[in-house]
Amino acid sequence: MRIMRNVVGQAVNLTKEEMEIYDRQIRITGFGIEGQKKLKSKRALVIGIGGLGSIIATYLTVAGVGKIILVDRDKVELTNMNRQILYNIDDVGKAKARVAAEKLRRMNPYVDVEGVVEEINEDNIDDYVKSVDIVLDGLDNFRTRLLVNDACVRYRRPFIHGAVSGFNGQVMDIIPFKGPCLRCVVPKEPQEESKVVPVIGVTSALVGSIEALEAIKLLTGIGEPLVGYFLVINGLHMRFKTFKVIRRPNCPACGKGISK
């Protein structure tokens, strides 16, 4: 695995051009230049650059998060085109992480975007998670989600979970030991859905945007994160419902006796 310069501790300044690029968000009350500098000093890891990851990575890039690491083992396929908006038809067959990183660098050259063509597994997850300030879920299975969740709990990194199917989706922020983790909701790996999960692109966009928004809030320290709550989105009937989630004493990841 390549990567990962540590930019924490370095003084962060914004150029005149960056001030103009981010002008409209710097004007938001409570965000300001300080919020922008915080974003620039942070590193985000997006695992899976598909329907969710395309949107997450795009919005983190244009928002000005300092370093973004994209990890995906897959190549672009025609069936990705209805939702994975970072890719064009002529990208079919190319590695997603490379194509995505190149496009995002052009979108905002002030962001250090790194694309890694690799499968996330037990052997590499710790190094990835340790090297960033926040982890975002662009995955398509719960086996890897739970692996990522456990590493985020081990290294106390915030993890934004999102998932979609059809017109439906869900989002949850995990701040280890300050609120419930993904295993407090899904303690064991469920049987996966059929290999192909149906989805309309806008559902991925909706959930991915909310994940990116939650990350921006957590990285800048503004607003109230979706911690201890689980947002369920029904796009077909346009209902958003938030359920409470309790940190479980017997959670295999963050339960009693595990916290230090």
Add this chain to the structure above:
Amino acid sequence: MRIYVKFYAKIRDEIGIDHMFLDMGNNPSRLIEVIREIDRRMNKKIIEEYYVRRRLLISINDTLIDIDDDILLRDGDKIDIMPLPSGG
């Protein structure tokens, strides 16, 4: 003992209704009994299939539960049952 059950997304489509009221007799009921009663009423084995495959989320009175917990449902409880999406 009366329980309100609401279904979401694909489960709602498969079961064919948005919600139901269940009359479970006089004693508190375990979650699995409620699940089996829903399937029995609808004459389809849908919810138990999702439950066995761990492909659902269940909320009781707006709080998500661990489906492995041995929970007793009581009169007036509100249950939300939704599929667990996994796509990205």
